[in-house]
Amino acid sequence: MEAFIQYTVQGLAAGGFYALAALGLAIIFGALNVVNFAHGAFYMLGAVLTAVFLEFANLNFWVSLALVPVILFIFGVIVERLLVQWLLGLDILYTFLLTFGISLVLVDLVRMRFGVSGLPYDQPPGLTGSVHVGAIELPVYQVFVFGFSVLICLLVWLLLTKTRMGMVVRAATEEPERSRALGINVSRWITPVFGFGVAVAGIAGVLAAPFRAITATMGSNFIIILFAVVVIGGLGSILGSVVAGFLVGLVEAYGQGYASNFAQILIFILMAVVILVRPAGLFGRKETS
Amino acid sequence: MFDVTGLYASYGQAAVLHDVSLSIKPGEVVTLVGRNGAGKTTLLRSIMGLHRDCRGAVTMEGKRIETFSPNQRAKAGLGWVPDNRGIYSSLTVAENLTLPPIVGKDAWSLNRVYDAFPALKERRSSMGTQLSGGEQQMLAIARVLRMGARLLLLDEPSEGLAPVIVQSIGRIIREAKEQGLAVLLVEQNVKFAATVADRHYLLAQGRVVEQLSNKDFQLREHELLEHLGM
Numbered sequence: 001m002e003a004f005i006q007y008t009v010q011g012l013a014a015g016g017f018y019a020l021a022a023l024g025l026a027i028i029f030g031a032l033n034v035v036n037f038a039h040g041a042f043y044m045l046g047a048v049l050t051a052v053f054l055e056f057a058n059l060n061f062w063v064s065l066a067l068v069p070v071i072l073f074i075f076g077v078i079v080e081r082l083l084v085q086w087l088l089g090l091d092i093l094y095t096f097l098l099t100f101g102i103s104l105v106l107v108d109l110v111r112m113r114f115g116v117s118g119l120p121y122d123q124p125p126g127l128t129g130s131v132h133v134g135a136i137e138l139p140v141y142q143v144f145v146f147g148f149s150v151l152i153c154l155l156v157w158l159l160l161t162k163t164r165m166g167m168v169v170r171a172a173t174e175e176p177e178r179s180r181a182l183g184i185n186v187s188r189w190i191t192p193v194f195g196f197g198v199a200v201a202g203i204a205g206v207l208a209a210p211f212r213a214i215t216a217t218m219g220s221n222f223i224i225i226l227f228a229v230v231v232i233g234g235l236g237s238i239l240g241s242v243v244a245g246f247l248v249g250l251v252e253a254y255g256q257g258y259a260s261n262f263a264q265i266l267i268f269i270l271m272a273v274v275i276l277v278r279p280a281g282l283f284g285r286k287e288t289s
Numbered sequence: 290m291f292d293v294t295g296l297y298a299s300y301g302q303a304a305v306l307h308d309v310s311l312s313i314k315p316g317e318v319v320t321l322v323g324r325n326g327a328g329k330t331t332l333l334r335s336i337m338g339l340h341r342d343c344r345g346a347v348t349m350e351g352k353r354i355e356t357f358s359p360n361q362r363a364k365a366g367l368g369w370v371p372d373n374r375g376i377y378s379s380l381t382v383a384e385n386l387t388l389p390p391i392v393g394k395d396a397w398s399l400n401r402v403y404d405a406f407p408a409l410k411e412r413r414s415s416m417g418t419q420l421s422g423g424e425q426q427m428l429a430i431a432r433v434l435r436m437g438a439r440l441l442l443l444d445e446p447s448e449g450l451a452p453v454i455v456q457s458i459g460r461i462i463r464e465a466k467e468q469g470l471a472v473l474l475v476e477q478n479v480k481f482a483a484t485v486a487d488r489h490y491l492l493a494q495g496r497v498v499e500q501l502s503n504k505d506f507q508l509r510e511h512e513l514l515e516h517l518g519m
Binding site for chain 1: 337338339359362363364369371375377380388392
Protein backbone atom coordinates (compact mmCIF):
# COMPACT_ATOMS: atom_id res chain seq x y z
CA MET A 1 0.00 0.00 0.00
CA GLU A 2 2.82 2.33 0.95
CA ALA A 3 4.64 1.60 -2.27
CA PHE A 4 1.43 2.06 -4.23
CA ILE A 5 0.95 5.58 -2.87
CA GLN A 6 4.56 6.45 -3.57
CA TYR A 7 4.22 5.22 -7.16
CA THR A 8 1.02 7.21 -7.47
CA VAL A 9 2.68 10.46 -6.41
CA GLN A 10 5.64 9.73 -8.65
CA GLY A 11 3.24 9.04 -11.52
CA LEU A 12 1.27 12.22 -10.92
CA ALA A 13 4.51 14.24 -10.93
CA ALA A 14 5.68 12.67 -14.18
CA GLY A 15 2.13 13.08 -15.46
CA GLY A 16 2.45 16.78 -14.75
CA PHE A 17 5.25 17.09 -17.33
CA TYR A 18 3.26 15.12 -19.85
CA ALA A 19 0.06 17.05 -19.19
CA LEU A 20 1.75 20.44 -19.56
CA ALA A 21 3.68 19.49 -22.68
CA ALA A 22 0.69 17.76 -24.27
CA LEU A 23 -1.44 20.80 -23.47
CA GLY A 24 0.93 22.98 -25.49
CA LEU A 25 0.98 20.43 -28.27
CA ALA A 26 -2.84 20.30 -28.35
CA ILE A 27 -3.19 24.09 -28.43
CA ILE A 28 -0.70 24.38 -31.29
CA PHE A 29 -2.30 21.52 -33.21
CA GLY A 30 -5.77 22.96 -32.74
CA ALA A 31 -5.02 26.51 -33.76
CA LEU A 32 -2.38 25.96 -36.46
CA ASN A 33 -3.01 22.40 -37.60
CA VAL A 34 0.67 21.79 -36.93
CA VAL A 35 1.95 18.59 -35.33
CA ASN A 36 4.85 20.17 -33.53
CA PHE A 37 7.63 17.59 -33.53
CA ALA A 38 9.98 20.15 -31.97
CA HIS A 39 7.91 20.15 -28.78
CA GLY A 40 10.30 17.75 -27.06
CA ALA A 41 13.21 19.99 -28.01
CA PHE A 42 11.43 23.04 -26.57
CA TYR A 43 10.89 21.08 -23.35
CA MET A 44 14.60 20.20 -23.36
CA LEU A 45 15.50 23.88 -23.90
CA GLY A 46 13.44 24.76 -20.85
CA ALA A 47 15.42 22.32 -18.71
CA VAL A 48 18.81 23.28 -20.20
CA LEU A 49 18.14 27.01 -19.75
CA THR A 50 17.23 26.33 -16.12
CA ALA A 51 20.56 24.58 -15.54
CA VAL A 52 22.52 27.23 -17.46
CA PHE A 53 20.90 30.06 -15.51
CA LEU A 54 21.98 28.47 -12.23
CA GLU A 55 25.49 27.65 -13.35
CA PHE A 56 26.41 30.84 -15.20
CA ALA A 57 24.17 33.53 -13.73
CA ASN A 58 23.39 32.06 -10.33
CA LEU A 59 19.67 32.42 -11.00
CA ASN A 60 17.83 29.90 -8.87
CA PHE A 61 14.96 27.59 -9.76
CA TRP A 62 12.23 30.10 -8.90
CA VAL A 63 13.71 32.76 -11.16
CA SER A 64 13.94 30.21 -13.96
CA LEU A 65 10.34 29.20 -13.42
CA ALA A 66 9.32 32.80 -14.10
CA LEU A 67 11.89 33.65 -16.77
CA VAL A 68 12.15 30.55 -18.96
CA PRO A 69 8.51 30.56 -20.14
CA VAL A 70 8.89 34.19 -21.21
CA ILE A 71 12.09 33.43 -23.13
CA LEU A 72 10.52 30.39 -24.78
CA PHE A 73 7.41 32.39 -25.69
CA ILE A 74 9.62 34.88 -27.53
CA PHE A 75 11.59 32.03 -29.08
CA GLY A 76 8.35 30.40 -30.21
CA VAL A 77 7.15 33.66 -31.76
CA ILE A 78 10.45 33.98 -33.66
CA VAL A 79 10.29 30.38 -34.90
CA GLU A 80 6.69 30.84 -36.05
CA ARG A 81 7.34 34.14 -37.86
CA LEU A 82 10.64 33.01 -39.36
CA LEU A 83 9.81 29.44 -40.38
CA VAL A 84 6.45 27.89 -39.54
CA GLN A 85 4.16 30.56 -41.02
CA TRP A 86 5.35 29.94 -44.58
CA LEU A 87 4.14 26.34 -44.53
CA LEU A 88 0.82 26.80 -42.74
CA GLY A 89 -1.46 26.54 -45.76
CA LEU A 90 0.21 23.38 -47.04
CA ASP A 91 -0.16 19.71 -46.24
CA ILE A 92 0.40 18.96 -42.56
CA LEU A 93 3.50 16.88 -43.46
CA TYR A 94 5.47 19.99 -44.37
CA THR A 95 5.30 21.50 -40.91
CA PHE A 96 5.86 18.05 -39.45
CA LEU A 97 9.15 17.83 -41.36
CA LEU A 98 10.04 21.42 -40.54
CA THR A 99 9.53 20.99 -36.81
CA PHE A 100 11.38 17.67 -36.91
CA GLY A 101 14.27 19.54 -38.52
CA ILE A 102 14.07 22.28 -35.90
CA SER A 103 14.29 19.68 -33.14
CA LEU A 104 17.40 18.10 -34.73
CA VAL A 105 19.11 21.48 -34.95
CA LEU A 106 18.26 22.41 -31.37
CA VAL A 107 19.39 19.06 -30.00
CA ASP A 108 22.72 19.25 -31.86
CA LEU A 109 23.35 22.86 -30.82
CA VAL A 110 22.88 21.91 -27.17
CA ARG A 111 25.03 18.81 -27.64
CA MET A 112 27.85 20.86 -29.23
CA ARG A 113 27.92 23.23 -26.29
CA PHE A 114 27.24 20.92 -23.35
CA GLY A 115 28.10 17.43 -24.55
CA VAL A 116 26.03 14.36 -23.81
CA SER A 117 26.80 13.64 -20.19
CA GLY A 118 24.05 15.78 -18.74
CA LEU A 119 23.98 18.89 -16.62
CA PRO A 120 23.63 18.66 -12.85
CA TYR A 121 20.73 20.26 -11.04
CA ASP A 122 19.94 20.05 -7.37
CA GLN A 123 16.52 20.05 -5.84
CA PRO A 124 15.49 23.67 -5.49
CA PRO A 125 15.70 25.32 -2.06
CA GLY A 126 12.50 24.86 -0.12
CA LEU A 127 11.49 21.74 -2.01
CA THR A 128 14.01 19.23 -0.71
CA GLY A 129 13.36 16.23 1.48
CA SER A 130 10.10 14.45 2.10
CA VAL A 131 6.81 14.95 3.82
CA HIS A 132 5.32 12.30 6.02
CA VAL A 133 1.72 11.40 5.54
CA GLY A 134 1.06 8.87 8.27
CA ALA A 135 3.65 6.18 7.75
CA ILE A 136 4.24 7.15 4.13
CA GLU A 137 7.12 9.30 2.97
CA LEU A 138 6.55 11.45 -0.09
CA PRO A 139 9.22 13.54 -1.85
CA VAL A 140 8.29 17.22 -1.51
CA TYR A 141 9.43 18.00 -5.02
CA GLN A 142 7.12 15.43 -6.63
CA VAL A 143 4.16 16.76 -4.70
CA PHE A 144 5.10 20.27 -5.80
CA VAL A 145 5.38 19.29 -9.47
CA PHE A 146 1.95 17.70 -9.38
CA GLY A 147 0.36 20.69 -7.66
CA PHE A 148 2.07 23.24 -9.86
CA SER A 149 1.20 21.52 -13.12
CA VAL A 150 -2.44 21.20 -12.06
CA LEU A 151 -2.37 24.92 -11.26
CA ILE A 152 -0.97 25.81 -14.70
CA CYS A 153 -3.52 23.57 -16.42
CA LEU A 154 -6.28 25.31 -14.46
CA LEU A 155 -4.97 28.75 -15.40
CA VAL A 156 -4.83 27.80 -19.07
CA TRP A 157 -8.36 26.44 -18.80
CA LEU A 158 -9.58 29.69 -17.23
CA LEU A 159 -7.81 31.71 -19.90
CA LEU A 160 -9.46 29.63 -22.62
CA THR A 161 -12.97 29.53 -21.18
CA LYS A 162 -13.40 32.82 -19.33
CA THR A 163 -11.76 35.45 -21.53
CA ARG A 164 -12.69 36.90 -24.89
CA MET A 165 -9.22 35.97 -26.15
CA GLY A 166 -9.84 32.35 -25.14
CA MET A 167 -13.21 32.36 -26.85
CA VAL A 168 -11.71 33.63 -30.09
CA VAL A 169 -8.93 31.05 -29.92
CA ARG A 170 -11.46 28.27 -29.30
CA ALA A 171 -13.55 29.40 -32.26
CA ALA A 172 -10.51 29.74 -34.51
CA THR A 173 -9.37 26.30 -33.39
CA GLU A 174 -12.69 24.63 -34.07
CA GLU A 175 -13.39 26.15 -37.46
CA PRO A 176 -10.74 28.53 -38.80
CA GLU A 177 -12.49 29.18 -42.11
CA ARG A 178 -15.89 29.91 -40.65
CA SER A 179 -14.33 32.14 -38.00
CA ARG A 180 -12.72 34.23 -40.73
CA ALA A 181 -16.08 34.61 -42.44
CA LEU A 182 -17.51 35.85 -39.14
CA GLY A 183 -15.00 38.67 -39.00
CA ILE A 184 -12.30 37.08 -36.84
CA ASN A 185 -8.75 37.83 -37.93
CA VAL A 186 -7.55 34.28 -37.32
CA SER A 187 -4.01 34.94 -38.58
CA ARG A 188 -3.42 37.48 -35.84
CA TRP A 189 -3.89 34.79 -33.17
CA ILE A 190 -1.68 32.17 -34.78
CA THR A 191 1.70 33.53 -33.69
CA PRO A 192 0.93 34.19 -30.01
CA VAL A 193 -0.80 30.81 -29.71
CA PHE A 194 2.29 29.06 -31.05
CA GLY A 195 4.48 31.03 -28.64
CA PHE A 196 2.14 30.15 -25.81
CA GLY A 197 2.31 26.43 -26.57
CA VAL A 198 6.10 26.59 -26.64
CA ALA A 199 6.15 28.50 -23.33
CA VAL A 200 4.04 25.81 -21.64
CA ALA A 201 6.48 23.16 -22.89
CA GLY A 202 9.21 25.33 -21.37
CA ILE A 203 7.47 25.27 -17.98
CA ALA A 204 7.44 21.47 -18.16
CA GLY A 205 11.18 21.63 -18.90
CA VAL A 206 11.91 23.82 -15.87
CA LEU A 207 9.94 21.46 -13.64
CA ALA A 208 11.84 18.49 -15.08
CA ALA A 209 15.29 20.01 -14.41
CA PRO A 210 15.69 18.84 -10.80
CA PHE A 211 13.94 15.56 -11.48
CA ARG A 212 15.26 14.18 -14.74
CA ALA A 213 18.68 13.98 -16.37
CA ILE A 214 19.25 17.23 -18.29
CA THR A 215 20.69 16.21 -21.63
CA ALA A 216 20.37 17.36 -25.21
CA THR A 217 18.34 14.27 -26.06
CA MET A 218 15.97 14.32 -23.09
CA GLY A 219 13.23 15.63 -25.39
CA SER A 220 13.61 12.85 -27.95
CA ASN A 221 12.21 10.10 -25.73
CA PHE A 222 9.80 12.56 -24.24
CA ILE A 223 8.18 13.46 -27.58
CA ILE A 224 7.45 9.81 -28.36
CA ILE A 225 5.54 9.39 -25.12
CA LEU A 226 3.96 12.78 -25.72
CA PHE A 227 2.48 11.62 -29.00
CA ALA A 228 1.07 8.57 -27.21
CA VAL A 229 -0.47 10.99 -24.67
CA VAL A 230 -2.03 13.08 -27.41
CA VAL A 231 -3.43 10.03 -29.21
CA ILE A 232 -4.87 8.65 -25.97
CA GLY A 233 -6.44 11.98 -25.03
CA GLY A 234 -7.74 12.74 -28.51
CA LEU A 235 -5.83 14.83 -31.01
CA GLY A 236 -6.58 18.51 -30.50
CA SER A 237 -8.56 18.01 -27.28
CA ILE A 238 -7.15 20.19 -24.53
CA LEU A 239 -8.94 18.46 -21.67
CA GLY A 240 -8.02 15.10 -23.21
CA SER A 241 -4.32 15.96 -23.34
CA VAL A 242 -4.28 16.91 -19.66
CA VAL A 243 -6.20 13.84 -18.46
CA ALA A 244 -4.17 11.52 -20.67
CA GLY A 245 -0.95 13.18 -19.49
CA PHE A 246 -1.63 12.25 -15.89
CA LEU A 247 -2.94 8.83 -16.91
CA VAL A 248 0.25 8.02 -18.82
CA GLY A 249 2.37 9.30 -15.94
CA LEU A 250 0.56 6.92 -13.60
CA VAL A 251 0.79 3.94 -15.95
CA GLU A 252 4.50 4.59 -16.36
CA ALA A 253 5.10 4.83 -12.60
CA TYR A 254 3.11 1.68 -11.79
CA GLY A 255 4.92 -0.06 -14.62
CA GLN A 256 8.30 0.95 -13.24
CA GLY A 257 7.23 -0.09 -9.77
CA TYR A 258 5.57 -3.42 -10.44
CA ALA A 259 6.80 -4.57 -13.84
CA SER A 260 9.88 -2.59 -14.67
CA ASN A 261 10.58 -4.56 -17.85
CA PHE A 262 7.26 -3.46 -19.26
CA ALA A 263 7.12 0.16 -18.10
CA GLN A 264 7.48 1.73 -21.54
CA ILE A 265 5.47 -0.91 -23.35
CA LEU A 266 2.51 -0.44 -21.02
CA ILE A 267 1.99 3.11 -22.31
CA PHE A 268 1.76 1.88 -25.87
CA ILE A 269 -0.51 -1.01 -24.91
CA LEU A 270 -2.77 1.60 -23.31
CA MET A 271 -2.59 3.61 -26.52
CA ALA A 272 -3.47 0.57 -28.64
CA VAL A 273 -6.45 -0.26 -26.43
CA VAL A 274 -7.73 3.31 -26.60
CA ILE A 275 -7.38 3.36 -30.39
CA LEU A 276 -9.30 0.10 -30.64
CA VAL A 277 -12.11 1.16 -28.34
CA ARG A 278 -12.29 4.87 -29.14
CA PRO A 279 -10.37 5.64 -32.33
CA ALA A 280 -10.71 9.42 -31.79
CA GLY A 281 -9.13 9.16 -28.32
CA LEU A 282 -10.74 9.52 -24.90
CA PHE A 283 -11.91 13.10 -25.47
CA GLY A 284 -11.51 13.38 -29.21
CA ARG A 285 -14.26 14.66 -31.42
CA LYS A 286 -15.49 12.14 -33.91
CA GLU A 287 -14.52 12.92 -37.46
CA THR A 288 -17.37 14.76 -39.09
CA SER A 289 -17.88 14.51 -42.80
CA MET B 290 -26.18 48.47 -52.50
CA PHE B 291 -24.77 45.02 -53.18
CA ASP B 292 -23.81 43.81 -56.64
CA VAL B 293 -22.16 40.76 -58.09
CA THR B 294 -21.06 41.25 -61.69
CA GLY B 295 -19.76 38.61 -64.06
CA LEU B 296 -18.81 36.06 -61.44
CA TYR B 297 -17.16 32.85 -62.61
CA ALA B 298 -16.17 30.07 -60.24
CA SER B 299 -14.73 26.61 -60.69
CA TYR B 300 -13.35 23.62 -58.85
CA GLY B 301 -10.15 22.87 -60.70
CA GLN B 302 -11.17 22.16 -64.29
CA ALA B 303 -14.88 22.01 -63.55
CA ALA B 304 -16.64 25.34 -64.02
CA VAL B 305 -19.41 25.83 -61.47
CA LEU B 306 -20.61 29.41 -62.02
CA HIS B 307 -20.77 31.21 -65.37
CA ASP B 308 -21.11 34.96 -65.61
CA VAL B 309 -23.43 35.31 -62.62
CA SER B 310 -24.67 38.82 -61.93
CA LEU B 311 -27.13 39.93 -59.30
CA SER B 312 -27.95 42.97 -57.26
CA ILE B 313 -29.78 43.64 -54.03
CA LYS B 314 -31.04 46.90 -52.55
CA PRO B 315 -31.36 47.71 -48.85
CA GLY B 316 -34.60 46.36 -47.43
CA GLU B 317 -34.90 43.83 -50.21
CA VAL B 318 -35.16 40.07 -49.85
CA VAL B 319 -33.86 38.23 -52.88
CA THR B 320 -33.77 34.47 -53.23
CA LEU B 321 -31.55 32.26 -55.24
CA VAL B 322 -33.53 29.23 -56.31
CA GLY B 323 -32.11 26.18 -58.01
CA ARG B 324 -31.58 22.47 -57.83
CA ASN B 325 -28.89 20.78 -55.81
CA GLY B 326 -25.60 21.30 -57.56
CA ALA B 327 -26.73 24.44 -59.40
CA GLY B 328 -23.95 26.37 -57.67
CA LYS B 329 -25.94 28.19 -54.99
CA THR B 330 -23.65 27.43 -52.08
CA THR B 331 -20.55 28.07 -54.21
CA LEU B 332 -21.98 31.48 -55.07
CA LEU B 333 -22.42 32.37 -51.39
CA ARG B 334 -18.96 31.07 -50.56
CA SER B 335 -17.48 33.09 -53.42
CA ILE B 336 -19.25 36.21 -52.16
CA MET B 337 -17.80 35.56 -48.68
CA GLY B 338 -14.30 35.09 -50.11
CA LEU B 339 -14.16 31.47 -48.99
CA HIS B 340 -14.08 29.99 -52.48
CA ARG B 341 -10.79 31.15 -53.93
CA ASP B 342 -11.13 29.76 -57.41
CA CYS B 343 -13.35 32.55 -58.75
CA ARG B 344 -13.26 35.90 -60.54
CA GLY B 345 -15.70 38.73 -61.04
CA ALA B 346 -16.64 41.96 -59.31
CA VAL B 347 -18.31 42.10 -55.90
CA THR B 348 -19.45 45.52 -54.72
CA MET B 349 -20.77 46.31 -51.25
CA GLU B 350 -22.11 49.82 -50.64
CA GLY B 351 -20.04 51.21 -53.48
CA LYS B 352 -16.85 49.49 -52.33
CA ARG B 353 -15.18 46.79 -54.40
CA ILE B 354 -14.55 43.89 -52.03
CA GLU B 355 -13.57 40.98 -54.29
CA THR B 356 -9.95 41.26 -53.18
CA PHE B 357 -10.91 41.34 -49.49
CA SER B 358 -10.18 38.44 -47.16
CA PRO B 359 -13.23 36.76 -45.57
CA ASN B 360 -12.81 38.62 -42.29
CA GLN B 361 -12.55 41.96 -44.11
CA ARG B 362 -15.75 41.12 -45.99
CA ALA B 363 -17.50 40.38 -42.70
CA LYS B 364 -16.32 43.75 -41.42
CA ALA B 365 -17.68 45.36 -44.60
CA GLY B 366 -21.14 44.22 -43.49
CA LEU B 367 -21.63 40.72 -44.93
CA GLY B 368 -23.32 38.33 -42.53
CA TRP B 369 -22.91 34.69 -43.49
CA VAL B 370 -25.24 31.97 -42.20
CA PRO B 371 -23.74 28.76 -43.61
CA ASP B 372 -25.83 25.78 -44.70
CA ASN B 373 -24.65 23.71 -41.73
CA ARG B 374 -25.61 26.69 -39.50
CA GLY B 375 -22.05 27.06 -38.32
CA ILE B 376 -22.58 26.77 -34.59
CA TYR B 377 -19.44 26.18 -32.52
CA SER B 378 -19.62 23.15 -30.27
CA SER B 379 -16.85 24.49 -28.02
CA LEU B 380 -18.65 27.81 -27.43
CA THR B 381 -21.74 28.47 -25.35
CA VAL B 382 -24.83 29.98 -26.94
CA ALA B 383 -23.93 33.41 -25.56
CA GLU B 384 -20.36 33.06 -26.83
CA ASN B 385 -21.59 31.98 -30.25
CA LEU B 386 -23.65 35.19 -30.32
CA THR B 387 -20.94 37.56 -29.21
CA LEU B 388 -18.03 36.02 -31.11
CA PRO B 389 -18.15 38.18 -34.25
CA PRO B 390 -17.09 41.81 -33.95
CA ILE B 391 -19.81 44.46 -34.23
CA VAL B 392 -19.57 45.88 -37.72
CA GLY B 393 -22.61 48.15 -38.08
CA LYS B 394 -24.34 50.83 -36.08
CA ASP B 395 -27.69 49.06 -36.35
CA ALA B 396 -26.37 45.95 -34.66
CA TRP B 397 -28.91 44.29 -32.40
CA SER B 398 -28.16 44.51 -28.71
CA LEU B 399 -27.97 41.27 -26.79
CA ASN B 400 -31.23 42.21 -25.05
CA ARG B 401 -33.00 42.68 -28.36
CA VAL B 402 -31.70 39.31 -29.54
CA TYR B 403 -32.92 37.63 -26.37
CA ASP B 404 -36.33 39.34 -26.66
CA ALA B 405 -36.71 38.11 -30.22
CA PHE B 406 -35.37 34.63 -29.43
CA PRO B 407 -36.45 33.72 -25.88
CA ALA B 408 -35.19 30.15 -26.35
CA LEU B 409 -31.66 31.46 -26.82
CA LYS B 410 -31.86 33.49 -23.62
CA GLU B 411 -33.04 30.48 -21.69
CA ARG B 412 -30.20 28.34 -23.01
CA ARG B 413 -27.48 30.96 -23.20
CA SER B 414 -25.04 28.94 -21.05
CA SER B 415 -25.55 25.67 -22.95
CA MET B 416 -22.95 24.65 -25.46
CA GLY B 417 -23.94 25.69 -28.97
CA THR B 418 -24.50 22.27 -30.45
CA GLN B 419 -26.72 21.13 -27.58
CA LEU B 420 -29.50 23.20 -29.14
CA SER B 421 -32.10 21.67 -31.43
CA GLY B 422 -31.70 22.16 -35.18
CA GLY B 423 -34.26 24.96 -35.21
CA GLU B 424 -32.64 26.73 -32.27
CA GLN B 425 -29.23 26.45 -33.95
CA GLN B 426 -30.66 28.07 -37.06
CA MET B 427 -32.11 30.88 -34.94
CA LEU B 428 -28.76 31.29 -33.25
CA ALA B 429 -26.93 31.50 -36.57
CA ILE B 430 -29.28 34.22 -37.81
CA ALA B 431 -29.29 36.03 -34.46
CA ARG B 432 -25.49 36.05 -34.57
CA VAL B 433 -25.29 38.07 -37.80
CA LEU B 434 -28.05 40.43 -36.61
CA ARG B 435 -26.12 41.06 -33.40
CA MET B 436 -23.05 41.65 -35.50
CA GLY B 437 -24.85 44.41 -37.39
CA ALA B 438 -24.39 42.91 -40.84
CA ARG B 439 -26.22 44.87 -43.54
CA LEU B 440 -26.43 42.03 -46.02
CA LEU B 441 -27.52 38.64 -44.72
CA LEU B 442 -26.43 35.62 -46.74
CA LEU B 443 -28.68 32.77 -45.66
CA ASP B 444 -27.89 29.33 -47.02
CA GLU B 445 -31.06 27.21 -46.90
CA PRO B 446 -32.23 28.28 -43.45
CA SER B 447 -35.47 26.27 -43.72
CA GLU B 448 -33.78 22.98 -44.54
CA GLY B 449 -34.86 20.10 -42.35
CA LEU B 450 -36.89 22.22 -39.96
CA ALA B 451 -40.48 21.86 -38.75
CA PRO B 452 -43.04 24.17 -40.45
CA VAL B 453 -43.61 26.19 -37.29
CA ILE B 454 -39.88 26.97 -37.06
CA VAL B 455 -39.74 27.84 -40.75
CA GLN B 456 -42.53 30.33 -40.06
CA SER B 457 -40.60 32.03 -37.30
CA ILE B 458 -37.53 32.22 -39.53
CA GLY B 459 -39.79 33.94 -42.07
CA ARG B 460 -40.84 36.42 -39.38
CA ILE B 461 -37.23 37.24 -38.57
CA ILE B 462 -36.39 37.74 -42.23
CA ARG B 463 -39.30 40.17 -42.56
CA GLU B 464 -38.17 42.02 -39.43
CA ALA B 465 -34.67 42.34 -40.85
CA LYS B 466 -36.16 43.62 -44.09
CA GLU B 467 -38.21 46.27 -42.25
CA GLN B 468 -35.03 47.39 -40.55
CA GLY B 469 -33.59 48.03 -44.01
CA LEU B 470 -31.24 45.06 -44.19
CA ALA B 471 -30.70 43.28 -47.47
CA VAL B 472 -31.14 39.52 -47.55
CA LEU B 473 -29.83 37.03 -50.08
CA LEU B 474 -31.61 33.77 -49.40
CA VAL B 475 -30.63 30.47 -50.94
CA GLU B 476 -33.72 28.28 -50.93
CA GLN B 477 -35.09 25.08 -52.37
CA ASN B 478 -38.36 25.45 -50.50
CA VAL B 479 -40.32 27.38 -53.16
CA LYS B 480 -43.37 27.95 -50.95
CA PHE B 481 -41.25 29.44 -48.18
CA ALA B 482 -39.31 31.58 -50.66
CA ALA B 483 -42.55 33.02 -51.99
CA THR B 484 -43.67 34.10 -48.52
CA VAL B 485 -40.63 36.25 -47.77
CA ALA B 486 -38.98 37.41 -50.98
CA ASP B 487 -39.36 40.41 -53.28
CA ARG B 488 -37.50 38.94 -56.20
CA HIS B 489 -36.03 35.62 -57.26
CA TYR B 490 -33.06 34.54 -59.30
CA LEU B 491 -33.28 31.13 -60.90
CA LEU B 492 -29.95 29.41 -61.02
CA ALA B 493 -29.41 26.39 -63.29
CA GLN B 494 -26.10 24.77 -64.12
CA GLY B 495 -24.22 27.74 -62.75
CA ARG B 496 -26.09 30.40 -64.73
CA VAL B 497 -28.82 32.83 -63.80
CA VAL B 498 -31.47 31.62 -66.24
CA GLU B 499 -34.30 33.86 -65.11
CA GLN B 500 -35.15 36.72 -62.84
CA LEU B 501 -38.70 36.88 -61.50
CA SER B 502 -40.78 39.22 -59.39
CA ASN B 503 -42.45 37.49 -56.47
CA LYS B 504 -45.82 37.81 -58.25
CA ASP B 505 -44.64 35.96 -61.37
CA PHE B 506 -42.87 33.50 -59.15
CA GLN B 507 -46.11 32.62 -57.38
CA LEU B 508 -48.01 32.34 -60.67
CA ARG B 509 -45.46 29.87 -61.99
CA GLU B 510 -45.01 27.97 -58.76
CA HIS B 511 -45.99 24.58 -60.24
CA GLU B 512 -43.70 24.93 -63.21
CA LEU B 513 -40.84 25.95 -60.91
CA LEU B 514 -41.43 23.06 -58.59
CA GLU B 515 -41.13 20.80 -61.60
CA HIS B 516 -37.96 22.54 -62.69
CA LEU B 517 -36.50 21.99 -59.24
CA GLY B 518 -37.49 18.34 -59.41
CA MET B 519 -39.55 18.41 -56.24
